[in-house]
Amino acid sequence: MPELTYLEAINAALHDEMDADPRVFCLGEDVGRQGGAFGATKGIQQKYGELRSIDTPVAEAGIAGVAIGAAMAGQRPVAEMQFGDFVSIAFDQIVTCAAKMHYRIGWAVPMVVRCPNGGGVGGGPYHSENVEAWFHHHAGLKIVCPATADDAYGLLRASIQDPNPVVFCEHKFLYRREKADVPTGADGRIVPLGKARVARTGSDLSIITYASTVRLSMAVADTLEAEGTSVEVVDLRTLVPLDREAVLASVKKTGKAMIVHEDNLTGGFGAEVAAIVAQEAFEYLDAPVTRVAAIDTPIPFTPVLEREYLPTEEDILRAARELAAY
Amino acid sequence: MTSPARKISVVPDLPSVEVSDDLALDLYYWMTLTRAVEERALNLYRQGKLPGSYYTGRGQEAIAVGIALPLVRGEDGDWLSPWIRDLGSYLVHGVPVWRIFAQFMGKAGSTTRGKDGNLHIGGREWNIPCQVSHMADMIPLTVGAALAYKQRGEKRVAVTSFGDAATSRGDFHEGLNIAAVLEVPAVFVAENNGWGYSTPISKQTKVTDLHRKAAAYGIPAVSVDGNDVFAVYAALKASVDAAREGGGPQFVECKTYRMGGHAAHDKYESYMPMEVLAEWSDKDPIKRAEAILLEEREITEARLESIRERARDEVRQAVEQAEDDGYPDAAEAHQGVFAETAD
Numbered sequence: 001m002p003e004l005t006y007l008e009a010i011n012a013a014l015h016d017e018m019d020a021d022p023r024v025f026c027l028g029e030d031v032g033r034q035g036g037a038f039g040a041t042k043g044i045q046q047k048y049g050e051l052r053s054i055d056t057p058v059a060e061a062g063i064a065g066v067a068i069g070a071a072m073a074g075q076r077p078v079a080e081m082q083f084g085d086f087v088s089i090a091f092d093q094i095v096t097c098a099a100k101m102h103y104r105i106g107w108a109v110p111m112v113v114r115c116p117n118g119g120g121v122g123g124g125p126y127h128s129e130n131v132e133a134w135f136h137h138h139a140g141l142k143i144v145c146p147a148t149a150d151d152a153y154g155l156l157r158a159s160i161q162d163p164n165p166v167v168f169c170e171h172k173f174l175y176r177r178e179k180a181d182v183p184t185g186a187d188g189r190i191v192p193l194g195k196a197r198v199a200r201t202g203s204d205l206s207i208i209t210y211a212s213t214v215r216l217s218m219a220v221a222d223t224l225e226a227e228g229t230s231v232e233v234v235d236l237r238t239l240v241p242l243d244r245e246a247v248l249a250s251v252k253k254t255g256k257a258m259i260v261h262e263d264n265l266t267g268g269f270g271a272e273v274a275a276i277v278a279q280e281a282f283e284y285l286d287a288p289v290t291r292v293a294a295i296d297t298p299i300p301f302t303p304v305l306e307r308e309y310l311p312t313e314e315d316i317l318r319a320a321r322e323l324a325a326y
Numbered sequence: 327m328t329s330p331a332r333k334i335s336v337v338p339d340l341p342s343v344e345v346s347d348d349l350a351l352d353l354y355y356w357m358t359l360t361r362a363v364e365e366r367a368l369n370l371y372r373q374g375k376l377p378g379s380y381y382t383g384r385g386q387e388a389i390a391v392g393i394a395l396p397l398v399r400g401e402d403g404d405w406l407s408p409w410i411r412d413l414g415s416y417l418v419h420g421v422p423v424w425r426i427f428a429q430f431m432g433k434a435g436s437t438t439r440g441k442d443g444n445l446h447i448g449g450r451e452w453n454i455p456c457q458v459s460h461m462a463d464m465i466p467l468t469v470g471a472a473l474a475y476k477q478r479g480e481k482r483v484a485v486t487s488f489g490d491a492a493t494s495r496g497d498f499h500e501g502l503n504i505a506a507v508l509e510v511p512a513v514f515v516a517e518n519n520g521w522g523y524s525t526p527i528s529k530q531t532k533v534t535d536l537h538r539k540a541a542a543y544g545i546p547a548v549s550v551d552g553n554d555v556f557a558v559y560a561a562l563k564a565s566v567d568a569a570r571e572g573g574g575p576q577f578v579e580c581k582t583y584r585m586g587g588h589a590a591h592d593k594y595e596s597y598m599p600m601e602v603l604a605e606w607s608d609k610d611p612i613k614r615a616e617a618i619l620l621e622e623r624e625i626t627e628a629r630l631e632s633i634r635e636r637a638r639d640e641v642r643q644a645v646e647q648a649e650d651d652g653y654p655d656a657a658e659a660h661q662g663v664f665a666e667t668a669d
């Protein structure tokens with residue numbers, strides 16, 4: 001079994017889905033011969049030809065709209081935004097057409113919009129955005145945020161097979177940093193949407209997180225273990241559908257909930273999780289629900305500022321110690 | 327007793343198209359039915375029996391009908407995404423009349439089961455996606471459907487219509503550009519009626535001959551008299567044939583005039599020049615078709631009257647059926663956000 005990076009796992013998932021289903025195709029800027037800005041679609045045009053690996057003009061609304069129409073007409077498009085940030089231009093198509101079509105006429109829109117997401121790579125305000133919260137308010141979209149190479153593979157395959165529009169937030173910082181032995185092809189594992197993963201079991205407090213902050217939370221759990229605090233880490237994997245049961249089960253067990261994400265604090269997905277926990281696990285809580293997230297500013301460029309913006313391992317550790325001591 | 331089909335040549339760039347008397351009468355029937363439905367619906371709206379707003383395409387029936395008649399109907403047929411002025415397109419492409427009234431009334435038999443209103447009509451069985459309000463959004467979708475047909479090597483086309491003001495929006499430009507580059511079998515129909523709500527086209531764009539915008543993307547484009555149903559039909563037929571045969575995207579501009587307000591509640595008298603309205607009233611597409619049928623094709627007035635009678639009957643029955651229909655259960659508001667299957 002080959003060790004694959006998170007990025008290679010995405011590439012493998014695309015190859016495997018292209019192989020399994022002739023309706024699947026990729027489209028986006030530079031996705032064809034070039035294999036995309038990051039190489040996620042590498043080798044696909046060479047293997048499947050130009051009709052299934054389409055280099056489009058720079059037109060994100062058009063790309064999303066074309067994907068929606070093709071999906072409705074029976075194909076299984078996987079549209080790439082060169083950077084997640086540019087999905088702002090496709091936002092209207094995704095929420096206006098893709099998200100509401102099935103509700104209105106029962107006509108499914110099976111498509112994936114891949115959004116290279118997140119900071120920590122010196123991308124500055126326009127190449128670092130976390131876009132998941134832009135979409136989670138809107139009914140009709142699934143939102144997927146893998147944290148590991150295994151999940152990047154298995155969740156992308158599940159997203160392509162899903163009959164609904166999926167916003168797939170793949171984290172750029174994890175592209176080459178997350179690695180695992182990922183079985184592919186016939187042995188490939190599909191990870192169902194809507195099932196969270198308990199990344200580490202613990203009994204004193206729950207960290208509920210997803211994407212890039214899972215690895216930070218795991219490191220924090222290691223540190224606290226040595227200090228005698230047992231931390232459970234729940235990786236949500238998908239924000240829509242949300243595995244409420246997994247969140248509540250963990251919080252009811254530990255009595256303390258901390259939500260961690262890289263996205264801005266205010267109106268971030270953590271607010272939703274906090275509200276659910278407060279309402280549905282209130283009697284189990286031994287401490288206030290805590291959130292650790294980025295500061296409420298655009299994402300600054302220079303490393304010293306970007307570090308200040310992002311939630312760090314130290315930020316999570318400090319908050320977790322306080323929560324453990326509460 | 328049918329006289330030989332007439333060849334109708336619209337513009338020098340397009341091949342002429344044969345229109346038999348039967349087809350000519352078909353075009354007339356669908357326009358008549360369209361107007362009959364709209365007149366009845368407008369009455370119902372004024373009686374307070376239709377929730378929401380009411381939009382009519384009065385005066386633009388030739389476009390609505392001429393777009394749809396050259397297409398293949400049914401789930402495996404051609405994709406058609408009409409604009410709000412194009413009730414006739416929905417009728418021709420297969421949506422039953424009573425379901426359109428049910429749609430206006432918000433009844434369970436509406437194509438959206440009451441989840442959307444007015445001309446947001448659609449369904450897989452007719453290969454009509456449900457249009458959204460956001461002008462020009464359906465253009466990239468139509469390009470995507472055309473791409474799907476091309477990818478699978480199917481001889482199908484995807485057609486969409488939109489108003490002149492939609493040509494100001496980004497999705498118009500992105501959609502046309504992608505269609506041209508990917509050489510997909512899409513046909514775009516711009517309905518140039520001179521107005522976008524209260525804004526005249528002169529304030530909408532400097533390029534008021536909309537087909538020139540398509541030419542800028544390398545898409546073959548023609549402009550036709552949108553009040554001449556035979557011209558619209560011929561232009562669409564030729565363009566659809568060209569797209570179907572691998573000629574890539576095509577564009578047809580239909581020049582017409584909006585014969586009233588943006589919607590039934592719009593006080594258009596305050597901004598529309600009445601003398602221009604009167605001029606266009608003389609160019610009414612149904613009257614014009616009647617004149618051609620009677621004088622040039624020597625169809626009898628009795629035959630035309632029987633067609634009008636048929637349309638009136640259909641409308642009467644459709645309204646009854648829609649009125650008898652129930653409303654969806656309140657529980658349905660919660661249902662259908664996500665699909666269980668796409669097949």
Ligand SMILES: Cc1ncc(C[n+]2csc(CCOP(=O)(O)OP(=O)(O)O)c2C)c(N)n1
Pocket residue numbers: 411459460461488489490491492493517519521522523584588
């Ligand atoms: C993107 C967007 N902005 C605003 C509106 C509100 N609106 C509805 S119709 C209309 C004008 C439409 O003009 P045109 O495209 O020429 O079509 P017509 O009404 O003349 O048929 C406007 C501004 C809308 N539907 N979509």
Ligand SMILES: [Mg+2]
Pocket residue numbers: 489490491517518519520521522523584
């Ligand atoms: Mg107009």
